[in-house]
Amino acid sequence: MTPVELSRPSRKQRVRTLWISDVHLGTRDCQAEHLSQFLKGYQADKVYLVGDIIDGWKLRAGIYWPQAHTNVIRRLLTMSKRGTEVVYVTGNHDEFLRRYSKLLLGNIQLVDEAEHLTADGRRLLVIHGDQFDVITRYHRWLAFLGDRAYETTLVLNRWLNHWRARYGYGYWSLSAYLKHKVKGAVNFISDFEDAIAHECTRRGFHGVVCGHIHHAEIRKVGEVEYLNCGDWVESCTALIEHWDGSITLYRLAEAQQNARMAVSREPA
Numbered sequence: 001m002t003p004v005e006l007s008r009p010s011r012k013q014r015v016r017t018l019w020i021s022d023v024h025l026g027t028r029d030c031q032a033e034h035l036s037q038f039l040k041g042y043q044a045d046k047v048y049l050v051g052d053i054i055d056g057w058k059l060r061a062g063i064y065w066p067q068a069h070t071n072v073i074r075r076l077l078t079m080s081k082r083g084t085e086v087v088y089v090t091g092n093h094d095e096f097l098r099r100y101s102k103l104l105l106g107n108i109q110l111v112d113e114a115e116h117l118t119a120d121g122r123r124l125l126v127i128h129g130d131q132f133d134v135i136t137r138y139h140r141w142l143a144f145l146g147d148r149a150y151e152t153t154l155v156l157n158r159w160l161n162h163w164r165a166r167y168g169y170g171y172w173s174l175s176a177y178l179k180h181k182v183k184g185a186v187n188f189i190s191d192f193e194d195a196i197a198h199e200c201t202r203r204g205f206h207g208v209v210c211g212h213i214h215h216a217e218i219r220k221v222g223e224v225e226y227l228n229c230g231d232w233v234e235s236c237t238a239l240i241e242h243w244d245g246s247i248t249l250y251r252l253a254e255a256q257q258n259a260r261m262a263v264s265r266e267p268a
Contacts, residue, residue, distance in 0.1 A: 051091020
């Protein structure tokens with residue numbers, strides 16, 4: 001069984017809400033095939049695309065758009081056609097869409113931020129999060145420089161997982177691992193979380209769903225519930241709201257491991 005087959009849910013699951021962010025369609029490191037398989041496994045009332053879905057920064061430098069990237073768009077359009085409400089929240093890499101905020105096309109809405117009410121009554125701010133990144137807001141040249149260094153790590157990540165797949169191993173993110181180990185990255189993530197949680201408290205929200213820093217997490221920051229979707233470049237993660245209002249974090253690596261364990265337990 002291939003890693004893609006292992007990540008595929010056995011049947012379509014009904015859920016209330018899905019959140020995905022930082023897909024970066026138009027880049028070579030986008031895990032579009034894995035995302036398409038993930039979306040095929042769920043039937044959701046609402047899907048939030050929490051920014052950086054299309055990478056406008058990269059597309060300005062040159063067009064890279066394989067069929068797998070088109071398949072993600074088609075999957076989302078199919079879900080919308082079948083009744084799923086799709087809310088596209090703009091990010092910094094797709095900031096070119098911000099001039100069209102509040103655009104409504106059938107079941108697809110384009111916004112800069114949104115408010116989500118969970119099944120158990122919690123008010124969540126849904127926002128990409130670049131507004132709370134000091135480097136992105138005030139030192140744009142540093143953001144582009146950091147983007148170059150980040151790309152180098154992703155190239156290593158791509159080759160590492162190419163060989164892991166050839167030898168039957170599941171997906172593993174080198175870049176996500178480094179984020180946990182490099183002190184500067186850990187401090188940056190902590191500052192980002194504190195800043196966005198403070199804004200939620202100021203505006204009276206119970207929590208926030210965001211992306212931007214490619215670091216998936218569900219935790220409490222003070223009294224605020226902090227939920228980050230992660231990305232589909234490094235870690236391949238998403239947030240899922242179930243019918244009781246509970247929210248869980250999907251990780252591709254865990255889904256593949258669970259699938260391998262289930263296969264190994266099957267009788268020969």
